[in-house]
Amino acid sequence: MGKSTKFTKEEELLLEDFSRNISKKTSLMFYLNAFFVSAVPIWLYIRIHMMELISSSPLFVVVTGASTYLLAFAYKNSKFVLKHKVAQKVEESVTKAVLKQLGDKKKAGKSEKDERVLWKKNEVADSEATTFALFYNNAMFLMLVVVGSCLMFRSFSPFYNYFFSIMVAAGVTALLSTSGSK
């Protein structure tokens, strides 16, 4: 006698809520954003530190690639942590809004209402957490790049300045994103 492994809609929503998995669309957005933010400091090093674009292109490609991966990793981790916190904050207001919307439909049962609230809460929390994860990690990464290139590694040659500034900034951002919520 085999047990059915099919989940109900509510269980699926709960699984999605507590899962670290992200959709392909979100993943693509994270990687594109990480690539763009990792590539921005190249302009800084070409114009201010007078690095040559063509001769330094292998370094730029390798470091940008590594930084893109680390930043996307940081976005994913931050989003997971923030999503639950945001969901707790918006639960009350989302519940009110959904119940108000469903208020006219008196035929809607309690389970349907709970399902709608859960789905809406998940959607809002997902969106808010994604946006804030991008903002927070970008701010941290760019701050570390500016501090690294202008202060910590300013006496290094542009080659090593770029390498250490970007790798340290991306590494620290990824590392701090793995810390759990307090």
Add this chain to the structure above:
Amino acid sequence: MKVLALFALLLVGVHGGSVCENAAVEATGFTTLDATIVSKVAYVSEFTLTCSNSAKDISLYAETSSGIASVARSLDGIKYQVSWLSDGASASSGEQDIKLFDEQGYSALKKAQRSGESTASVQPIARISMYHPGTYRGPWVQSETIAVLASLAIFYYAFKQKSLITE
């Protein structure tokens, strides 16, 4: 002898001797405007001197803010140029007063300086007023300092927002 005397008078007539009477000056000035990579400010004044007695090719000396300098003159004796340097840190903006002296005035000036008297009593043959707008020595705050502070401020705001969400 008479021929020599006549020749000397002719020379004086043509060149007007070394004395310029009722001197009129038309001057153009150049100064260092950017001192970001230099430590001295250069002043250059080019002028033409017109004398009522048509005197030309006069040896001139200029009293500037950095002392007395000899004035260079062009081959045709019409254009003159004086230049001097001043320390970048102490060079002030505004009108620079240049007094022009001929040989006699220069001698009187040196005599007054040696005897410790005031040189204000020695009258120049002409004066030039040159305006120096000031020298740019770089921004008050470096751009990288502003970039660091701005990035720290933005990150601080993001951190505070995250703290509000995760509390």
